[in-house]
Amino acid sequence: MPSLELTVRALEYAFYAAGAFFFLAGSVGLVRFPDVYTRLHALTKSDNLGLGLVCVGLAVRSGSAIIALKLLVIWLLVLVAGATACYLVAEAARSAGVKPWTREAQR
Amino acid sequence: MMTLTSLRRFLVRWIVIAAVWWIISEGDGSSLWLGALVALAAAALSMSLRPDGIPGLSPLGALRFAGYFLVNSVLGGVDVAMRALKPSMPIDPRFVSYPLRLTDVSARVLFANTLSLLPGTLSAQLSGDTLVVHALDCSGDVIGEIAQVEERVAGVFGIALAEASGGAV
Amino acid sequence: MSVVFDILLLGALVWIAVGALSEMRLFKSVVMFVVFGLFLAIAWVRLDAPDVALAEAAIGAGVTGALMLDAVGHLRARSTPYPTPPRDEDADA
Amino acid sequence: MDPVLTALAAFIMLTALLGIWRIERGPTGADRMLAAMLFGTTGVALALVLAEAVGRGGLRDAALVFALLGALTAVAFVKRAWGAGD
Numbered sequence: 001m002p003s004l005e006l007t008v009r010a011l012e013y014a015f016y017a018a019g020a021f022f023f024l025a026g027s028v029g030l031v032r033f034p035d036v037y038t039r040l041h042a043l044t045k046s047d048n049l050g051l052g053l054v055c056v057g058l059a060v061r062s063g064s065a066i067i068a069l070k071l072l073v074i075w076l077l078v079l080v081a082g083a084t085a086c087y088l089v090a091e092a093a094r095s096a097g098v099k100p101w102t103r104e105a106q107r
Numbered sequence: 108m109m110t111l112t113s114l115r116r117f118l119v120r121w122i123v124i125a126a127v128w129w130i131i132s133e134g135d136g137s138s139l140w141l142g143a144l145v146a147l148a149a150a151a152l153s154m155s156l157r158p159d160g161i162p163g164l165s166p167l168g169a170l171r172f173a174g175y176f177l178v179n180s181v182l183g184g185v186d187v188a189m190r191a192l193k194p195s196m197p198i199d200p201r202f203v204s205y206p207l208r209l210t211d212v213s214a215r216v217l218f219a220n221t222l223s224l225l226p227g228t229l230s231a232q233l234s235g236d237t238l239v240v241h242a243l244d245c246s247g248d249v250i251g252e253i254a255q256v257e258e259r260v261a262g263v264f265g266i267a268l269a270e271a272s273g274g275a276v
Numbered sequence: 277m278s279v280v281f282d283i284l285l286l287g288a289l290v291w292i293a294v295g296a297l298s299e300m301r302l303f304k305s306v307v308m309f310v311v312f313g314l315f316l317a318i319a320w321v322r323l324d325a326p327d328v329a330l331a332e333a334a335i336g337a338g339v340t341g342a343l344m345l346d347a348v349g350h351l352r353a354r355s356t357p358y359p360t361p362p363r364d365e366d367a368d369a
Numbered sequence: 370m371d372p373v374l375t376a377l378a379a380f381i382m383l384t385a386l387l388g389i390w391r392i393e394r395g396p397t398g399a400d401r402m403l404a405a406m407l408f409g410t411t412g413v414a415l416a417l418v419l420a421e422a423v424g425r426g427g428l429r430d431a432a433l434v435f436a437l438l439g440a441l442t443a444v445a446f447v448k449r450a451w452g453a454g455d
Contacts, residue, residue: 038243070130078436094232284383338437
């Protein structure tokens with residue numbers, strides 16, 4: 001049934017496109033945001049979501065349950081490692097006295 | 108002296124780690140004997156690092172939490188992506204001190220890490236009973252949202268939340 | 277299409293390598309080195325050599341990077357109040 | 370190789386290159402560390418996409434190592450090398 005195959009293909013590519021969008025947003029945030037803490041927001045949330053979406057797309061493509069599980073394990077590992085690293089860097093920046101950017105200070 | 112509960116705990120960890128090995132080897136049965144040995148060593152190491160288990164982990168609560176987390180981490184990604192890409196960059200960041208109601212260490216770690224992945228919040232420092240959170244946009248009810256997440260995390264461990272020692276700042 | 281990817285990868289490798297070597301500030305140089313290791317591992321992936329990629333990522337970028345960061349920390353701790361080098365006459369006394 | 374996967378890999382690589390600008394600019398060591406963390410995440414994605422593109426499952430294990438690496442360098446950074454000066 002070619003139409004079903006086509007739908008699955010379209011779904012897979014949609015996941016890739018969404019994942020690529022969030023990778024781009026994370027990098028743009030890393031460049032545009034004004035201080036370490038806000039950049040950490042962009043990095044942890046956007047990039048992890050982008051990786052998750054790419055993983056879903058790849059899982060759809062492979063069509064095998066065990067590979068989908070492995071992709072899930074990799075994504076969870078990245079989530080845990082990313083959140084922990086993010087906390088460590090934020091704490092280090094705070095205790096080193098890096099001042100947070102605020103809107104009032106700009107006016 | 109190994110008690111019966113810690114033996115059970117050890118076996119559960121062994122099985123879980125071996126299952127992860129099996130997944131990582133993509134279901135290849137031929138290396139499973141090696142995986143079982145490595146998992147045994149890993150379980151022994153984990154017992155020596157963290158001999159006491161996780162209190163009252165409830166599978167239903169964990170499943171409900173997983174769903175909640177998945178939906179909200181997508182919202183978190185969308186939220187921060189929009190803020191980064193909009194030319195006006197609508198952010199108003201601030202540090203917020205949150206008095207923790209969770210007391211268990213594993214619950215606190217899960218809570219702090221979850222907050223970092225949810226919309227608009229980022230755990231920055233955990234000292235004593237206070238968690239310093241960096242909020243990306245402090246115009247809304249940030250404290251209320253954090254408290255909701257904390258209740259969800261408490262649901263995973265099946266624990267009731269103690270009263271906060273101080274008022275929210 | 278894969279030519280585009282390869283050119284990007286090679287360009288990035290050369291750019292980061294030059295950046296790591298020409299940088300005077302040690303910390304920045306070490307971060308560049310770690311990033312270089314990651315891109316080199318990707319290059320090994322592209323060359324269809326997964327085991328070399330694994331070794332490069334784990335040893336080249338990971339362990340060596342951590343050791344270099346450690347070394348930068350030690351150097352900084354030592355260099356702040358810089359001790360005067362001992363002169364030859366002092367050795368006899 | 371599937372052209373869509375290759376295009377995806379090239380795009381992810383481009384977004385990673387934006388991070389090099391952050392290493393150049395700083396201003397603090399933590400900012401530079403963020404770029405290294407960015408490469409950890411994009412490295413995982415690149416390895417997974419390339420593994421699918423060339424049809425080699427073993428490459429997915431390289432992605433696992435990338436995931437560990439980001440955390441390892443972050444720990445080494447906060448434990449040892451932190452200084453707000455650079």
